[in-house]
Amino acid sequence: MNFDIELTSTPITSHAGLAFIGEQLTEAKFEHHMQTLVPGPTRSDRIPDADLAKTMVGLICCGKPYFDAVGDYAGDPYFPHVLGLSRLPSAPILRQRIEALPEEAGKAFRGFTTRLLARHPQQLTEELHGEPYCPIHIDVTPMDNSGSAKEGVSCTYKKFDGYAPIFAYIGPHGFMLDNQLRAGKTHCNGEGTLEWLKQVLKRAEAASSTRRLLVTDAGHDAADNLLLFGQTADTDFVVKRNMRRDDLAEWLKKAKRQTSDQAREHIDCGACGYYGQGELPLPGHPEQRLRVVWRAIERQASPDGQLLVEPEITIEAYWTSLDWSPQAIQRFYEKRGTSEQFHSELKTDLDLERLPSGKLQGNQHVLDLGMIAYNLLRLLGQQMLGSGLVPGRKSQSKRLRLRTVMQNLIYMAGRWISHARQWCLRIFEGHGWAQAALSLAPD
Structure with a gap:
């Protein structure tokens, strides 16, 4: 080797882009909602539930959606600081506390998601046949958890053991509006689906005032579903x-x-x-x-x-x-295949196919936090594209894949400097994505 390798005490981070994730996670309403999950007095040294959620979102954004990964950042001052954590939890505490969160925690995670989407309505709308619509694609995709004894894992329609969650994606770029983790053997229109669809439509209304266009496959061809779609205000539908x-x-x-x-x-x-x-x-x-x-x-x-x-x-x-021609309906439905790419990004880019908990409710919480991470990465990607500073042909794309955002923004190297009680993150000016990253910084 023609160079020496030395250790340094200067904080250097390999995930500078987490600063932009931490900025988006700072919301007083979310923290207050998480505090209400545990009524009554708590120990003074107890890590807040909001900090546990932020820790898990940070890990998922780094492509490490498993509890033990928090140990990788035990000596890193940057990770807890940019995520706004009072203290970094250990792996056992993170696992125990995430699994112990009550079912009501899902409302806090979904509430944060809905408010995040509502702040960016332009990302949820596209023009179809001269009219603005907010498309909502609903689909089931199996998650392979073969070889495990996790609660709810059973044979899926793909003939492997796992889960069969259902997802709702909103907007042309595929932001996740809602999800529900279900046992692998559950039919796509199984028990509870109608109530979940009602929840999705309410959240869509809260996220965007634009007329909604709901799209789903033949698995949801049920009279009750069609009546619900038809009776919901400002909503059109295409159901196979x-x-x-x-x-x-x-x-x-x-x-x-x-x-x-x-x-x-x-x-x-x-x-x-x-x-x-x-x-x-x-x-x-x-x-x-x-x-x-x-x-x-x-x-x-x-x-x-x-x-x-x-x-x-x-x-x-x-x-x-819709009153579109049959040819127009056919062409529009064929584009629905894009939602399969959204599944792929969640399961492969974020590595969320094999969920880390042995409990169904614990995995539901992880999937909900994965939804937050997914949307934050998607939003950062769309904002960088909108700046026109993304290098290469990517600037002509309509959407950046999550893996692209992670590799070029989240994994960007930086130097973490403390001076005069102020913190500074320095990014190498020669990095191809440095200007795109700076466009995300608050004014």
């Missing part, structure tokens, strides 16, 4: 229809009657698409009729030209309150 018991050939005939030769869609050399629309009664509620649009695909040959013995029929139908 479950076609399991329908005669697909009949739907194809109806679409052919409504589609002219000029409007017929050429899928590939062996398939054509036809579009239809109409009104159908809700199952169990014949007096209630809703608009249904659909695309029928008739395949006579495989994409490589091999003729099929019998045509294959595929129907993609949607319940909707």
